Amino acid sequence: MAKIEVRNLTKVFGKRPKPALDMLKEQKSKDEILSKTGLTVGVNRATFDVHDGEVFVIMGLSGSGKSTLVRLLNRLIDPSDGQIQIDGDDLAKMNDTDLREVRRKKMSMVFQQFGLFPFRTILQNVEYGLEVQNIDKSDRREKAMKALSLVGLDGYEEQYPDQLSGGMQQRVGLARALANDPTILLMDEAFSALDPLIRKDMQDELLDLQASMKKTIVFITHDLDEALRIGDRIMIMKDGGVVQIGTPEEILINPADDYVRRFVEDVDRSKVYTAENIMTRPETVNVEKDGARVALQRMRDAGISSIYVVDRSRKLLGILHAADIAAAVKNEEREFSPYIQRDVPTCKLDTPMQDLFDLSSTSNVPIAVLGENDKLAGIVIRSKILSALSGKEVNVVE
Structure with missing residues (x-):
């Protein structure tokens, strides 16, 4: 069952995107459109579904459009064309009031940079999103404490961000996203700033949490090993377009083209194949x-x-x-x-x-x-x- 349905989603950066949209329909490349119109194609007619309760990984090199795409999913960036349906409701057509309700009740986002308030305690940081929603103080404290417990930070409620390691700070960011109990979790390069060992620990933490939470997670990364490790399915992007979607095994065994083949050629298959x-x-x-x-x-x-x-x-x-x-x-x-x-x-x-x-x-x-x-x-x-x-x-x- 699809939780998120995306159809021909397109983002062109510039004041008048129509010439670029017309050229995309004519199969013109991103570079050709930039050369002739001065417009930049961020996402090119992306079509895919994200199943309820799966970890869906979107990956690609720098400039592939993956981070733009995840911001389109919650309309931090408005699309130039296409549809984004969450539980059958089209986000692209929502007014600001309805969109705020979706963000508050259905979606949360975890960024690469932790974005914690240095002069707030860990508990206060996790409570912040609930505070903005005017949730009662006792209720938001209960929700925040539960979220901190989920990510293994019991006992750190009164600490401050600078007293925690990078991995622990990212756990706080994850707890803040989970405090609202969203059905969809968007994670943009969430572990990229961490040291390799801490990063692996956070991947394990996410997989453990997902086993009990069953959230729908859209995870952005440029690291294929990370994608193969945590993804139920992987979508590979290039120049704003979707190149291939498949399970880790399918991506490794049947790469769609030379671009994907180069991605997977150095992968340790013994960690992926069963x-x-x-x-x-x-x-x-x-x-x-x-x-x-x-x-x-x-x-x-x-x-x-x-x-x-x-x-x-x-x-x-x-x-x-x-x-x-x-x-x-x-x-x-x-x-x-x-x-x-x-x-x-x-x-x-x-x-x-x-x-x-x-x-x-x-x-x-x-x-x-x-x-x-x-x-x-x-x-x-x-x-x-x-x-x-x-x-x-x-x-x-x-």
Whole structure:
């Protein structure tokens, strides 16, 4: 379900944007429009949806239009053309009164610069937006204290901004945005000014908060690693236009063009791909209906030396080896149950690929990938891990 719907959203900076808008319809480039009209295209007919409760990351290089776009979403900047619908209401057509209500009740924004008042306590800083709305003092204190608790700043209420580290100050900024309990959180390069370790901590904090809050978050960044780490979906922009939208896996596996391909070429894929992306279909036998001869024949037909054992519900029971079953068949045994090896290495569908290295290196059989109720969903073989690292032979998860 779409929380935010954007259609052909365009921003041209200049007093008379119509010539530039006409040229955009003729597929003219940003540079050509600037050269011929002196007008700057900030956003070029962007169309996308943001789903309710997802972290939607917008990324691109400097000048790509990402920060302009996020300011269009709450109309800090007015669009030149297009639609912005929040829960079905078009922000582009709202009057100032209705727009203020949306900003107060549905949206909050966290900026790169913390923007804290140095002579106000942390609690007073978090209360500020509620104070502007004339919320009762006791109510705004309760809301502010709850927001500070959410971001792990209990006990710092009476401190001042200069007494806190950069990461803690950004937590205050996040608490201030959360105090109003918005359904939509806009974050513009919110962690860019932080040191790398603190930045990673804040990313973890955001993911932990999102697991419980289920907000709709639009997150702006120029850092692909950050986008891949926190984004449910990513939108890549260039020259004000949308180049590609997809999950982290889709962006890595199927880059839309050379621009995106250059973005992702140096990414550590082992941190993004999961077992589901690299698993293959396993050969199996059913313990409840197949016998030793069937198991041996399937291994011969597939050219494999082992086969996985499941029950009727496809729950994994173990693995059989060809040498053991061949001996059983020679001895005219029909059942293979006594020969099932139970200690099979396993992982879940969402296990990151980097966690599979140790499992693979210490096992002489493929890793079994388990879905719900321990059903066998696939297997991961060592060569697939190596192929995936080079960007080959990867399954896109729809």
